[in-house]
Amino acid sequence: MKFYYFHLMPYVIDHGEPSSWVTLSNRHYDPAVGHTLYHQYLDQLEYAEKLGWDGICVNEHHQNCYGTMPSPNVMAAMLVRRTSRAKIAILGNGLPLRENPLRIAEEIAMLDVVSGGRVISGFVRGIGPEYFSLAVNPTHSRERFYEAAELILRAWTEEGPFPFDGRFYRYPYVNPWPRPLQKPHPPVWCPSQGSSETVEWAAQRRFPYLMVFTPIKRIAQIYGEYREACQRFGYTASPYQLTVNLPIVVAEHDAKARAIAQANALWVYHVGLRMLPPFYQPPGYTTEPSLRRVLTNRPKLPTELTFEDLEDGGYIICGSPATVRDKLRVFADELRAGIVCSGMNGGSHEATLEMMELFAREVMPHFREDAGVDETAVAV
């Protein structure tokens, strides 16, 4: 099993506003607090490498308190020079959100060259509220995603210069310097919300697929669809194309872990993911078949979840090292996933570092049967 440390870099506050996204006034953001938080969060990611995590993850979100990384590539740039071994997974860049996605090809190539080929490049569409915050037409989201992905992949793999003439992006000269170090190109991962179109798209290209903040039953169903699609495209998915992706809370014993989780885990759902209904599904962002699927079997809204939902529904793992080991094994078996991608929150920076240390000492070593394997080489 491979372990990736995932960070949202939240700005944890309580507020009475109806939405933590788009409209939550940035007067709530204190840059002095932000200064401390950014350094603590970056320290945690760097510490993860020291403790033996295989990869560290950053991601992109805009105008919210849930995750304060509007530019994941800036964060990755800070990490490449402070780490030397771990993969740096950018999960991911919101391709349709960029007016000029050739810049993504350039930035990832820079990071890949400087890091010595440690970069994993996530391609995402960005969630609903990003389309409000950045004023990108959501009805173009999917087409822009496909087109930008094609542009970036060609920019990484074809000798330039060549012209690119798409519907949304047009260039007389595609010829980025530098070229990426990894061949044929940096691994591409697809974090997604489970639309069948993205499942197909990723499976066809052998791009690893992952879902976040979703109950395990639904993840298992979508991962099953992904594996089926891989079969249809003529190959069997490697376990490293799928991840167990959820927060983990570990402490000396179950009761303590549970208390820590109860104090901290709900914030993400009750505050971090609170948003006005129109922001969830901007017009045209979702295809009608996918919308029908969601409406027919509507999951609970994040703000409706109780702690019991989180625990029983498999949104989080919490417990003593032994409990966490058992649950992780069950989850990994159920999802047939070779990568555990999770963040931790002990309630304070120091407590989080201690939790990470406990996990690295008491949990991780029990899953190292594949220590010699390079997960990104296997998955292509």
Added chain:
Amino acid sequence: MTPVASVLEVRGTPVRLQRAGEGAPLLFLHGAGAGGRWLSFQEALAQRFDVLAPTHPGHGGSPAAEWIEDISDLAFHYLDLLDTLGLDRVHLVGASLGGWMAAEIAVMASHRLASLVLIDPVGIKVEGWIYPFIFGMDLPQLVATVFHRPEAAMALAPKDQSVDTLVELYRQNAAMARVAWNPYLYDPRLRRRLARIGAPTLLAWGEHDRLAPLVCAEAWRKEIPDARLQTFAHSGHVPHLEEPAAVAAAVIEFCGAAE
């Protein structure tokens, strides 16, 4: 009067059309949320005109048309509809989003309009005004922004909350977002072109419009040669829903005089 409903094929795009009344042809272009509905306003117009009320692609349960990229595509679409129906000249009445389409048609083919009525149209940039972003509003905010008389909103209430209805509403919103998300609710090139409109033009405006307030009406009046502005004291953005009889009477009088 029950309108005759039909589905036409306009250059490969199906168009649902409701038609009723006798007299000179009058094309009514609906606003967001009113596709496929036969409102008392249309009923009143049908007492005097041959009212043709098509549903925009993607609205009111109609299939979306993937070829529509911006508002001018809708304007050409309705010129194609007139050709398909063999109508040389019509009275053209458009409300809100439909008013924007009507104005785009008018700058392209003013000679085909016997008269033009724009009811609280959006579509131009007005100094000192930014249209509030209705896509980001929940239902109570939306109703408060669009209506001065919220009870009039019942005319646009969805028939139920079934999956089919919710998918139709989503498609309708997407069809609007396609042409109106950014730039939001206007075409940067339209305003300069309004001077091309040669048809007699009436601007009908709700005095309490909070989406496109009277400052917008003034801008339209300034740009369209000899346009007449008539305001309605008890209406917000949709006077034809809030004061249907008064607005219909004004339209009938204006279009009738233009014949």
